Amino acid sequence: MIPSKVDFGENLDERLARWENRSIGAKQPTGKSPHIKEKVMIALSKNDIRNLIATNDRAVERALLVMLNRQTADEARGNTTKKANGIGYNKRDAPFGTDLGKKLKMGVRLSPRQIQCARAMLLKYSGQLLDEAEMKAARERLPF
DSSP, X not given: OOOSOOOOSSOHHHHHHXXXXXXXXXXXXXXXXXXXXXXXXXOXXXXXXXXXXXXXHHHHHHHHHHHHHXXXXXXXXXXXXXXXXXXXXXXXXXXXXXXXXXXXXXXXXXXXXXXXXXXXXXXXXXXXXXXXXXXXXXXXXXXX
Protein backbone atom coordinates (compact mmCIF):
# COMPACT_ATOMS: atom_id res chain seq x y z
CA MET A 1 0.00 0.00 0.00
CA ILE A 2 1.32 3.43 -0.95
CA PRO A 3 1.32 5.98 1.87
CA SER A 4 -1.09 8.83 1.20
CA LYS A 5 0.98 11.39 3.09
CA VAL A 6 4.65 11.11 3.83
CA ASP A 7 6.67 13.63 5.85
CA PHE A 8 10.18 14.13 4.53
CA GLY A 9 12.83 16.20 6.22
CA GLU A 10 14.37 17.34 2.95
CA ASN A 11 13.84 17.49 -0.79
CA LEU A 12 13.97 13.86 -2.00
CA ASP A 13 15.05 14.76 -5.54
CA GLU A 14 18.07 16.54 -4.10
CA ARG A 15 18.81 13.61 -1.80
CA LEU A 16 18.53 11.11 -4.67
CA ALA A 17 20.77 13.29 -6.82
CA ARG A 18 23.38 13.44 -4.05
CA TRP A 19 23.16 9.68 -3.67
CA GLU A 20 23.80 9.29 -7.39
CA ASN A 21 26.81 11.62 -7.04
CA ARG A 22 25.49 14.25 -9.40
CA SER A 23 26.48 17.87 -9.06
CA ILE A 24 23.44 19.10 -7.10
CA GLY A 25 24.82 20.25 -3.78
CA ALA A 26 28.29 18.88 -4.57
CA LYS A 27 31.15 20.76 -3.00
CA GLN A 28 34.25 21.89 -4.85
CA PRO A 29 37.33 20.44 -3.15
CA THR A 30 39.91 23.05 -2.29
CA GLY A 31 43.20 23.01 -4.17
CA LYS A 32 41.90 20.72 -6.91
CA SER A 33 40.57 21.20 -10.40
CA PRO A 34 37.11 22.84 -10.42
CA HIS A 35 35.96 20.04 -12.74
CA ILE A 36 36.39 17.39 -10.05
CA LYS A 37 33.39 17.14 -7.76
CA GLU A 38 33.61 15.75 -4.26
CA LYS A 39 31.33 12.76 -3.83
CA VAL A 40 28.65 13.28 -1.22
CA MET A 41 27.70 9.98 0.39
CA ILE A 42 24.71 9.74 2.68
CA ALA A 43 23.32 6.81 4.61
CA LEU A 44 19.91 5.54 3.56
CA SER A 45 17.51 3.46 5.59
CA LYS A 46 14.84 1.01 4.51
CA ASN A 47 12.28 3.71 5.18
CA ASP A 48 14.18 6.16 2.93
CA ILE A 49 14.09 3.60 0.12
CA ARG A 50 10.33 3.14 0.60
CA ASN A 51 9.79 6.91 0.60
CA LEU A 52 11.80 7.33 -2.60
CA ILE A 53 9.82 4.58 -4.32
CA ALA A 54 6.52 5.98 -3.06
CA THR A 55 7.19 9.47 -4.40
CA ASN A 56 9.76 9.38 -7.20
CA ASP A 57 9.10 7.79 -10.61
CA ARG A 58 12.80 7.73 -11.43
CA ALA A 59 13.51 5.79 -8.23
CA VAL A 60 10.88 3.23 -9.32
CA GLU A 61 12.64 2.80 -12.67
CA ARG A 62 16.06 2.46 -11.03
CA ALA A 63 14.67 -0.06 -8.52
CA LEU A 64 13.25 -2.17 -11.36
CA LEU A 65 16.68 -2.27 -13.01
CA VAL A 66 18.39 -3.16 -9.71
CA MET A 67 15.94 -5.99 -9.11
CA LEU A 68 16.41 -7.25 -12.69
CA ASN A 69 20.17 -7.38 -12.10
CA ARG A 70 19.67 -9.36 -8.87
CA GLN A 71 17.94 -12.19 -10.70
CA THR A 72 19.90 -15.14 -12.02
CA ALA A 73 20.32 -15.34 -15.80
CA ASP A 74 17.78 -18.21 -15.97
CA GLU A 75 15.22 -16.28 -13.97
CA ALA A 76 15.59 -13.12 -16.06
CA ARG A 77 15.43 -15.09 -19.32
CA GLY A 78 12.33 -17.01 -18.25
CA ASN A 79 10.54 -14.16 -16.40
CA THR A 80 10.18 -16.42 -13.40
CA THR A 81 11.71 -17.34 -10.04
CA LYS A 82 13.44 -20.71 -9.94
CA LYS A 83 15.09 -20.60 -6.52
CA ALA A 84 13.64 -19.42 -3.22
CA ASN A 85 16.88 -17.67 -2.25
CA GLY A 86 15.56 -14.32 -1.04
CA ILE A 87 17.26 -12.55 -3.93
CA GLY A 88 15.25 -10.92 -6.70
CA TYR A 89 11.50 -11.14 -7.11
CA ASN A 90 9.18 -13.67 -5.53
CA LYS A 91 7.30 -16.11 -7.77
CA ARG A 92 4.23 -13.88 -8.09
CA ASP A 93 6.10 -10.66 -8.96
CA ALA A 94 8.79 -12.15 -11.22
CA PRO A 95 6.93 -12.04 -14.57
CA PHE A 96 5.74 -8.43 -14.17
CA GLY A 97 8.89 -7.04 -12.58
CA THR A 98 11.22 -8.76 -15.03
CA ASP A 99 9.16 -7.59 -18.00
CA LEU A 100 9.23 -3.97 -16.83
CA GLY A 101 12.96 -4.14 -16.12
CA LYS A 102 13.66 -5.51 -19.60
CA LYS A 103 11.56 -2.76 -21.17
CA LEU A 104 13.50 -0.11 -19.28
CA LYS A 105 16.78 -1.70 -20.30
CA MET A 106 15.69 -1.42 -23.95
CA GLY A 107 14.87 2.26 -23.45
CA VAL A 108 11.07 1.91 -23.45
CA ARG A 109 9.25 4.49 -21.31
CA LEU A 110 6.82 3.03 -18.79
CA SER A 111 3.23 4.24 -18.69
CA PRO A 112 1.89 6.00 -15.58
CA ARG A 113 -0.15 2.87 -14.80
CA GLN A 114 2.92 0.62 -15.06
CA ILE A 115 4.84 2.98 -12.75
CA GLN A 116 1.94 2.92 -10.27
CA CYS A 117 1.75 -0.90 -10.25
CA ALA A 118 5.53 -1.27 -10.05
CA ARG A 119 5.64 1.21 -7.16
CA ALA A 120 3.17 -0.89 -5.15
CA MET A 121 5.13 -4.08 -5.93
CA LEU A 122 8.59 -2.66 -5.19
CA LEU A 123 7.79 -1.42 -1.68
CA LYS A 124 8.17 -4.98 -0.38
CA TYR A 125 11.71 -5.22 -1.81
CA SER A 126 13.13 -2.22 0.07
CA GLY A 127 15.48 -4.47 2.05
CA GLN A 128 17.10 -5.86 -1.08
CA LEU A 129 17.29 -2.39 -2.62
CA LEU A 130 18.97 -1.08 0.53
CA ASP A 131 21.50 -3.95 0.34
CA GLU A 132 22.33 -2.96 -3.24
CA ALA A 133 22.67 0.73 -2.29
CA GLU A 134 25.03 -0.19 0.55
CA MET A 135 27.13 -2.42 -1.71
CA LYS A 136 27.38 0.37 -4.29
CA ALA A 137 28.44 2.84 -1.61
CA ALA A 138 31.07 0.40 -0.31
CA ARG A 139 32.46 -0.13 -3.83
CA GLU A 140 32.74 3.62 -4.39
CA ARG A 141 34.63 4.13 -1.12
CA LEU A 142 37.35 1.65 -2.09
CA PRO A 143 40.49 3.34 -3.43
CA PHE A 144 41.67 1.89 -6.74
